[in-house]
Amino acid sequence: MPMDPMPDLSALSLAEIARLAEDQKLPPIERWNPTHCGDSEMRIARDGTWYHQGSPIGREAMVRLFSTILRREADGSYVLVTPVEKLDIAVEDAPFVAVELKAEGSGDAQSLVFRLNTGDLVTAGPDHPLRFATGEDGPRPYLAVRGGMEALVARPVYYELATLAIAAGDEPPGLWSKGAFFALEPTE
Secondary structure, three states: OOOOOOOOHHHOOHHHHHHHHHHOOOOOHHHOOOOEEEEEEEEEOOOOOEEEOOEEOOOHHHHHHHHOOEEEOOOOOEEEEOOOOEEEEEEOOOOEEEEEEEEEOOHHHOEEEEEEOOOOEEEOEOOEOEEEEEEOOEEEEEEEEEOOEEEEEOHHHHHHHHHHHHHHOOOOOEEEEOOEEEEOOOOO
16 A cells, blocks of 8 residues: 655645644554564664665655654664564664744744654644754754654754744744743753
8 A cells, every 4th residue: 555645744734734643643563562573674874864784775655664663662772663573773863854844823822843754744842842952063953753752853944943933032042832832952
């Protein structure tokens, strides 16, 4: 069964985005506890590229499928899990990358919706907070996605967030989404 194409946020209203986000069905991986089987020989690079045995996975649909069975374990490691097997997967930074932003509203009535490199739609807010860390290459924003996993916000999207924060004029500079305020200052 082919997967739906990734949505173009610029052409959608927030109501349409909310409906799409609700329609995203993920398998119940939190209930699956099979025996650990070994290493998947896969890794997710910092830029969000998925690799198998050193070669990039070129089929977008495969990456999207694998992302639905990705889980973060209590010890911070990552696994691909099915009802019958659990395999390690290396993650260099965050398993997802936020590649597109749609902002609507202003002040505490603003909503920030992100499209991830896997096609997932996530609205920042109390259940999906933004956090800002300091890295060697400057500020590194992250968005909580699910199950203790985060998306690194791509640099162009970060610049959009910074522009919105500056325009809002809050002190400290930050962003509102779904009634929650996220300061652009590092939290670490």
